[in-house]
Amino acid sequence: xxxxxxxxxxxxxxxxxxxxxxxxxxxxxxxxxxxxxxxxxxxxxxxxxxxxxxxxxxxxxxxxxxxxxxxxxxxxxxxxxxxxxxxxxxxxxxxxxxxxxxxxxxxxxxxxxxxxxxxxxxxxxxx
Numbered sequence: 001x002x003x004x005x006x007x008x009x010x011x012x013x014x015x016x017x018x019x020x021x022x023x024x025x026x027x028x029x030x031x032x033x034x035x036x037x038x039x040x041x042x043x044x045x046x047x048x049x050x051x052x053x054x055x056x057x058x059x060x061x062x063x064x065x066x067x068x069x070x071x072x073x074x075x076x077x078x079x080x081x082x083x084x085x086x087x088x089x090x091x092x093x094x095x096x097x098x099x100x101x102x103x104x105x106x107x108x109x110x111x112x113x114x115x116x117x118x119x120x121x122x123x124x125x126x127x
Contacts, residue, residue, distance in 0.1 A: 062123035069114050080104050 084100050118124075 058121075059123065059126060062118050062121055065114070066118055066123055069111060069118075073111055076107060077104075 080100065084097065084104070
């Protein structure tokens with residue numbers, strides 16, 4: 001086995017052993033005095049009011065769609081920009097820069113269609 005992997009595995013074993021030891025000692029040495037207050041779910045210190053099953057406005061879902069749309073856009077745009085503008089596309093065996101540009105333009109078009117959809121649905125007009 002290679003030396004760097006051995007050191008990492010020893011460290012991983014040491015961390016796992018310490019975690020198990022501390023959790024076990026906590027369960028053995030900690031006082032166990034359950035009360036009804038300790039067994040109740042924490043609701044930020046305020047007693048719950050009303051029913052938890054309320055109807056949410058569609059606006060919340062449109063905002064969620066917007067967030068996912070722009071989150072995925074960022075996840076794809078940053079590596080694409082690194083490859084496209086970093087010159088890695090012109091290397092051996094990789095896709096051409098024209099193909100990369102076309103691929104990203106199609107992706108941006110699909111995102112623009114989604115953006116126009118949520119715009120027409122009124123996601124930016126919160127009343």
